Amino acid sequence: MKRRLLLFLPLVGFLLLAVFLYLRLSEDPSYRDSALVARNFPEFEASTLEDPDRRVDQSVLTGEVTLVNVWGEWCPACKQEMPQLLDLADRGVRMVGVNYRDTREKGREFLTEFGNPFELNIFDPEGDIGFDLGVYGAPETFLVDADGIIRYHHTGYISPADVSDTIMPEVEKWR
Amino acid sequence: MALNRWLIAILLLLLAGSALGAVEIREFEDPVTKQRYQDLTASMRCPLCENQAINDSDAPISGDMRERVYQLLQDGKSDTEIINHMVQRFGEYILYNPRLENRTYLLWGIPVVLVLLGILLVVWMVRARRNASATSLSTEERARLDELINRERSS
Numbered sequence: 001m002k003r004r005l006l007l008f009l010p011l012v013g014f015l016l017l018a019v020f021l022y023l024r025l026s027e028d029p030s031y032r033d034s035a036l037v038a039r040n041f042p043e044f045e046a047s048t049l050e051d052p053d054r055r056v057d058q059s060v061l062t063g064e065v066t067l068v069n070v071w072g073e074w075c076p077a078c079k080q081e082m083p084q085l086l087d088l089a090d091r092g093v094r095m096v097g098v099n100y101r102d103t104r105e106k107g108r109e110f111l112t113e114f115g116n117p118f119e120l121n122i123f124d125p126e127g128d129i130g131f132d133l134g135v136y137g138a139p140e141t142f143l144v145d146a147d148g149i150i151r152y153h154h155t156g157y158i159s160p161a162d163v164s165d166t167i168m169p170e171v172e173k174w175r
Numbered sequence: 176m177a178l179n180r181w182l183i184a185i186l187l188l189l190l191a192g193s194a195l196g197a198v199e200i201r202e203f204e205d206p207v208t209k210q211r212y213q214d215l216t217a218s219m220r221c222p223l224c225e226n227q228a229i230n231d232s233d234a235p236i237s238g239d240m241r242e243r244v245y246q247l248l249q250d251g252k253s254d255t256e257i258i259n260h261m262v263q264r265f266g267e268y269i270l271y272n273p274r275l276e277n278r279t280y281l282l283w284g285i286p287v288v289l290v291l292l293g294i295l296l297v298v299w300m301v302r303a304r305r306n307a308s309a310t311s312l313s314t315e316e317r318a319r320l321d322e323l324i325n326r327e328r329s330s
Contacts, residue, residue, distance in 0.1 A: 029225055035266035101235075127239060134264040136222040136236040 034153035035134055041068075041148050042132035049099045049107050049121035056122060061096060062148040065175050067141060067167070069118070070098045070130055073106035075138040077157040082114040084158045089117035093171055097121035100130045100138050143167075145174045199238075201245055208248055215244050215257060218272065222265045229269075240265075 036042075041058050048054045061068065069085060071078040089095050097118035099107040102125060111121075124130055133142065143152035152170045154162070203209035216230035221237045229237040229244075240261065247257045261269055273279045312320065 032222065032268050033266055035263060131239055131243065132264060134222070134266065136234075136265065 030155075032155065034150075034155075036142070036150045037153055039150055041142070041144050041150055042129070044122070044129045044132065046129065047123050049097070049104060049111075049123045052104070052123075056120070058148060060120065060122075061144045062146060064094050064146055065171055066094045066096050066144045067171070068096050068098060068144055070100045070133065070135050070138050070140045070142075071110075072100045072102045072138050073110040074102065078139045079110075079114055081139055081158045082117075084160055084163050085117040086115050087160075087163055088167065091168065093168075094119060098124050098129055098133075100124050100135065101127045141167075143170050143174065199241070211254060212244060212248055215248075215254060216241055219244075219258075219261060219269045220271055222269055228271070 041061050043058050045055060045057045048056055067088060085095060095117045097120070099121045102110075102123075104123065107121065107123070111118075122129060127135075130138075133140070137156075139157065141154040141158060142150050143154075145151050151174045152167075154167065158167065201212065203212065213230065217228050219229045219240065221227045221229050221232040221234050221240075223234045223236050224232050227234075227237075229240045243260070244257055247260060252260070258270070267273060273282060275283055
């Protein structure tokens with residue numbers, strides 16, 4: 001009898017595997033752990049989109065909880081999330097943009113057309129800052145605390161629900 | 176015959192298209208660096224695409240990563256340094272071969288455990304079978320066996 005039961009072992013193994021694989025099916029395959037959370041915002045030195053003569057570095061992000069949004073004129077989802085970013089700015093969140101792989105002209109046109117929630121925009125035409133941030137497609141958004149440490153990373157489009165459900169609570173948490 | 180030639184020509188054209196693909200031409204001073212470049216770009220997964228190595232992907236980020244690998248190789252960085260450089264930015268996700276650490280012990284360990292279990296199972300089965308065949312015949316069975324053998328001989 002005992003040996004008979006042993007014959008069910010492969011079936012049990014199969015069922016366990018099936019359940020495991022089934023549960024994994026419902027997960028979002030594009031989800032990634034960010035490598036940058038809890039690390040300092042990478043060092044950089046760049047001009048701003050607004051003023052080619054103004055040089056800024058990572059210290060512009062310290063002193064206050066700041067939301068850093070990586071965007072480009074060429075990126076459709078960036079246009080769609082602009083109303084949410086303007087909303088966040090209205091709620092008193094300090095916003096800084098990284099104009100990623102763009103030209104000054106197109107970047108400025110974009111802000112004129114879709115609104116400008118940003119205190120300033122860091123100009124990153126070659127995508128070097130983006131690379132150090134591990135950005136693999138815009139838009140991406142980083143929450144940086146007052147000490148310049150990245151606390152939260154949002155990949156892709158920010159929906160109106162994301163603003164109230166995840167972004168604002170995170171901002172409050174690190175204030 | 177003419178048709179065959181056409182077919183071959185079309186086939187070759189198709190092949191040429193795929194060979195042109197994503198990857199740019201790079202020059203290396205020595206074959207070792209070239210080999211390292213190829214191995215490194217084949218061992219990293221494109222962060223944007225679900226399952227493509229960066230040497231096989233048209234995504235802009237893959238191009239940037241190939242460029243960075245190339246630059247770091249030119250700077251004389253070691254393979255480990257280059258891999259760390261990438262993981263720092265894009266996370267463990269990009270490694271096709273996850274590193275051996277706390278959270279990957281299970282991943283690397285399970286195949287080894289399964290092979291050991293398999294070996295144990297085979298040993299166990301062979302032993303069980305050997306014991307079974309080694310039990311000697313009872314007198315009754317012996318007598319019946321002799322009878323059968325004798326019948327075979329006499330016929």
